[in-house]
Amino acid sequence: MLNADNQIVRKVVGPLGEVLTFDKLPEPGTSRWVARRKAEVVAAVEGGLLSVPEACARYQLSLEELVSWQRAVERDGISGLRASKVQQNRQRHERHNRRQTA
Template sequence: MALGEIETITEVVGFRGERLTLDKLPDRGTTRWVANRKAEVVAAVIGGLLTAREACNRYELSLEELVSWQRAIDRDGLPGLRATKAQQNRQKHERANRREIA
């Protein structure tokens, strides 16, 4: 690569070791977000296949939602992306916040 050229990333490795390309990411119209699909999008952003802005535009996500997926993976790995895990974490934080207020 010559000086000044920007390398385009065309493939990243997902959290389960799978190779991800733009063609292998969830469809643009995805509305049902299971843990594996969320993980693929997060891996694409972390690996540089998509920017956070591109991911949000492509999947009609808020930046807060995408960041929450990243935090869930950081905190609990892939199981953290499951809806039940998110509900458990939300309840745990609500209880902690109630204790701080009381």
């Protein structure tokens, strides 16, 4: 992928401050998504190492799933990607929606 200067992006800073290259990304076909791996994909997309369509195709993700990962990282960092945190946020969101419709 090209950056703003039309140069190919070969590495980005990963979620833990490490250098993240294409070879260090999670393997295609990954089925066990821990928070760190999700954060690496988000960092790769936001840093220009992968485009959104490339990430979705490589990891068989829906656009909605990838966007939810990005939102979780923006809101709560890597910890926002933990399954327990996702469930808590879903429950909080559902409670909020019930209150608004009541």
